[in-house]
Amino acid sequence: MTSDPSTPVLNRLLQALPPADRARLLARCDQVQLVATQVLYEPGDAIRHVHFPTTAFVSLVSTADGHDGLQTGMVGNEGVLGYELSLNAQRAPLRTLVQGDGLAWRLSAKSFEQELADSTPLRRVLHRYVCVLLAEFGRSGLCHQFHQIEERLARWLLTTQDCAHSAHLALTHEVLGRMLGVRRVGITNAATALHTRSLIDYRRGVITITDRQGLENAACDCYRANRRSYSDLIAGG
Secondary structure (H helix, E strand, C coil): CECCCCCCCCCHHHHCCCHHHHHHHHHCCEEEEECCCCEEECCCCECCEEEEECCCEEEEEECCCCCCCEEEEEECCCCCECHHHHHCCCECCCEEEEEECEEEEEEEHHHHHHHHHHCHHHHHHHHHHHHHHHHHHHHHHHHHHHCCHHHHHHHHHHHHHHHHCCCEEECCHHHHHHHHCCCHHHHHHHHHHHHHCCCEEEECCEEEECCHHHHHHHCCHHHHHHHHHHHHHHHHC
């Protein structure tokens, strides 16, 4: 489906572009449906499309032989998948795994490269976005090493809510453990602790955030630092 430039964009990076640059880029886009568990790229795959999620959200997963992988980041309507093309890299460094069903604007790698050549604001926004991601990836390693599972789970749930735009998150303990690199019993204990504090509820594979402010207080400072980084990106974009 070819996009209509008058249609609400619902992607914050695209909204940060000047109207003329945004309309020209959207005219090249199709709107596509992304489905949970869909893998857009495995490490080393050629990047053939760029996706600007609107209602979908996607995990960036670092993989190693014999392991399921560890989530190093998440992309929702604040970001873009395939940003590596803006750095002249043609292959995906991470697994991109769809966590939540939804829509995205998609354009071919060739069209994206043409837009990069024509739009200085697009290049500037994307380069700043890459800097934000690098900072987040750095914090992710520190967080995994030094912060308690309960703090990390709170951060992950908040980030997922930001991307899903819903307090109801269809997440099993198995998925949470795989994404955080923690055994299932660790996730169960951390989720029980957050439930005991009346911050979340958990029923039939759905986690509901019942006290957003309380969960923010329970999360490690990585969550607030990531939000500050992105706010600075948009303010300076």
